[in-house]
Amino acid sequence: MSPGILVVGSINIDDAIRVPRLPGPGETLSASTLDTAMGGKGANQAVAAARAGATVRMIGAVGAQDGIALLHALQADGIDVDGVQRLDRTPSGRAVVLIDDRAENSIVIVPGANHAIPEGAVRDACRTLLPGDVLLLQNEIPAATSRLAADLAREAGATVIWNAAPAPTSADELVPGVDLLVVNEHELRRLADLHRIEAASTDRLMTEIAQATGADVICTLGAEGAAYRVAGATGTAPARRVDAVDTTAAGDTFAGYFAALAHLPLPGRLRHALDAASLTVTNRGASSSIPHRSDVDRIAQAAPERNTAA
Template identity: 45%
Template sequence: MSTVFVVGSLNIDQNIRVHSLPRAGETVRGSDALFSPGGKGGNQAVAAARAGAAVTFTGAVGDDAHGRRILEVLSRAHVDASHVQIISTAATGTAIIAVDDQGENQIIISPGANSALTAADVEGGLAAVRPGDVLVLQLEIPTALVRQAARTAKSRGAFVILNAAPAPRQIDGLLDDVDLLVVNEQEIQALADLAGVPGTYRELVKALPPVLDAAILCTAGAEGSFTDLDGELVHVPATKVTAADTTGAGDTFVGYLAASLAGGKRGLPAAMVRASRASALAVTRTGAMESIPWQHELPVDEAPANNLPAPKASTPELPAPKAPAPSTATPSSAVPN
């Protein structure tokens, strides 16, 4: 059985509801703060596990009540958290999240224990990676660790997915061992700016892969999700729902996508359909980890919609995995931001 490995962040989310998101210099009244487990890495791991995958997580929490609560949620979701480090010298990472009446959000992150994760921790967490496994990464931990994790997993035959969020400030070496980039409209534009490629997000889905040497899947909220397979644009329309809170919707999508691709059980279009349905259900609920649905809550029919272009007979339904990039450095025991 293939495994989804996740290396990433764990945070406690401080959620505050507001009528409208504050502008620069503006003070708005909000609800009492509610604390709930989150972090992009943790959310994606829980989503993959609730989608039915075997999941192993590598990350760090503080030796505090928030950290213990997060570990409990991972355990209940059947995520293997044996490679989560408990850091006595730092608090669990914190995300302050404001959500308005339309379900849109603003997020401020304090990394806390996430910054204490080391290269040795990453190597230990990925020791069991095998061909057919999937590695999922984000950018809420130091980018040097992201590059290391991708290189290690790729050298062992895994398919590497990077959710480039938050949007990177540079891409030098970041994508060397990445097979599939998952981004939203803002993140794909940030990548395009770094690469010097103009266009709308639909155009960039086709234009950026040869420049970045990685396939791209773009999620666009109510517009659905897009990717390119052998020159043909694949579009999965979004399921229409009334959003209560969009926090964690993208993470739900990524986790379900990874679980669906692990072991080659589904092609990319079918995986996108399943991930889209899961994220649509997540936005009807509040919170991050708490909002992620279990697979039994999704509709039974997971076939691609009729309006999806059928892949050509000669076209694989997954981007061809990269060969591992040559290693240029030996990982150190601690990696700075």
């Protein structure tokens, strides 16, 4: 049975702009398309967890007017948004996402309401957590809000997962005492710098960060899959070969699926999360590109081939 998932995180309006290549400093480019939809790492991960089959609640904040469509989009996936606050004088967060012809992206975020989540909303939601539930955090809301949620979740006996993305820029952004860190290679090295850890290899970095924080660590490696250090065991899991068109929300999909599938053994949990992320990059958009569990199961049955693990 899937755990209950509480996501405390960001909810954005995403403007996705297709360009032939990412512009350099001072350069102006013409775009081919502009699409506006719901995004934000918190919202994306909530959608991924819900589409993986979990019962999901979302805590965050949106603008009273421009956030209505965002709430409706979350509700369409069966996500409980009673804890999402609607703020009168603050607009919803917004992200401008540039996507080039190689499916790489560059993102600029205006935090808006994401940096004004009321403390009371977080406390009220975390009081209802039960042992076995999962709290899922990212790094697009103030670190103080994430630390409060993590403290309350641990008191309740819930598992705390922190996707440290975007990469923290200072020690003030660290969230201590989490059970699992989910990062990409850039975020892993940034965490290592903040913990004053020096190591050359990804495996060694994960080991030393795990020792410094007491957390398990999963590092996503893009097309190469993921490396992990979980319960003292280390290894890699391969990704599926796909033709990527947009990498937006791939990491969010992995984090949401991995959180939702806590009832599975680690190999199956990694496999489903990586397959879901692989499907995400074959579609354009943020939350709209995240696959449902039936799609993930279908690709596993129809095309078992995967990249070879390192």
